[in-house]
Amino acid sequence: MRYAVISDIHSNMDALEKVLKKIEDDNIDRILCLGDIVGYGAEPNECVELVRENSFNIILGNHDRVAINLETGNDFTADAKTAILWTRELLESKNKDFLSRLTINQEVADSIYLVHGSPVDKDEYLSYKYQVKNSFDFLEDSKSNIKICFFGHTHNQAIWFKREDGAIFNPSIRGKTFPVNPDCIYLINPGSVGQSRGQGALACYLIYDSDKKNITFEQIEYDYKSAAKKIIQAGLPTFLAERLEKGI
Numbered sequence: 001m002r003y004a005v006i007s008d009i010h011s012n013m014d015a016l017e018k019v020l021k022k023i024e025d026d027n028i029d030r031i032l033c034l035g036d037i038v039g040y041g042a043e044p045n046e047c048v049e050l051v052r053e054n055s056f057n058i059i060l061g062n063h064d065r066v067a068i069n070l071e072t073g074n075d076f077t078a079d080a081k082t083a084i085l086w087t088r089e090l091l092e093s094k095n096k097d098f099l100s101r102l103t104i105n106q107e108v109a110d111s112i113y114l115v116h117g118s119p120v121d122k123d124e125y126l127s128y129k130y131q132v133k134n135s136f137d138f139l140e141d142s143k144s145n146i147k148i149c150f151f152g153h154t155h156n157q158a159i160w161f162k163r164e165d166g167a168i169f170n171p172s173i174r175g176k177t178f179p180v181n182p183d184c185i186y187l188i189n190p191g192s193v194g195q196s197r198g199q200g201a202l203a204c205y206l207i208y209d210s211d212k213k214n215i216t217f218e219q220i221e222y223d224y225k226s227a228a229k230k231i232i233q234a235g236l237p238t239f240l241a242e243r244l245e246k247g248i
Contacts, residue, residue: 008155033059049095060102066088078237113143119135147185157219204217
């Protein structure tokens with residue numbers, strides 16, 4: 001089985017369409033979506049509908065939860081809250097209903113676990129080794145059948161793995177394919193489709209081949225200027241448009 005793992009689309013239809021076209025061209029078997037379909041960008045309805053049509057497994061992110069009024073968004077930055085409240089008003093009821101039926105995590109085939117933040121906390125930004133260690137401990141204690149946990153939220157592509165001897169590694173990932181060792185446990189972030197941070201003005205995702213046992217990180221170009229223009233035309237904060245080019 002070849003999986004495409006996408007995350008943090010953030011209402012960026014230009015990026016999403018480009019990624020889905022590449023996934024289709026590559027004959028990927030199944031798409032897994034780690035949440036934050038909406039927020040920041042200007043086309044939330046279009047993105048929800050396209051994800052719904054193409055993804056096999058989908059979970060909720062923090063922006064999705066605020067968009068359907070499960071949470072307040074009071075912990076968001078000012079620009080993020082402006083965008084998500086605008087999104088909440090714009091989202092059609094059918095798309096709100098669809099999001100409301102999603103869960104915050106899922107176990108899927110091939111010993112895969114899907115979360116948005118971390119296995120420990122749905123809102124955790126999983127970035128540091130002590131956090132990663134806590135997540136590995138949680139998986140070993142509570143999800144012993146899981147070998148790969150895909151997570152999003154940070155918008156940064158990353159791979160962490162823990163060997164049987166307890167050693168934890170965090171190799172550099174850009175443009176690389178990594179073998180997956182069945183004796184290790186993995187925490188892997190595909191990066192952000194719609195608002196990458198640290199990868200420049202690129203749409204990011206990954207491919208997991210469960211037969212060949214490897215992970216390939218992907219970064220592709222898309223028309224970020226078009227996405228930025230739509231943000232400005234919608235009256236959303238200018239910074240949300242500017243950051244697409246800067247990749248921050």
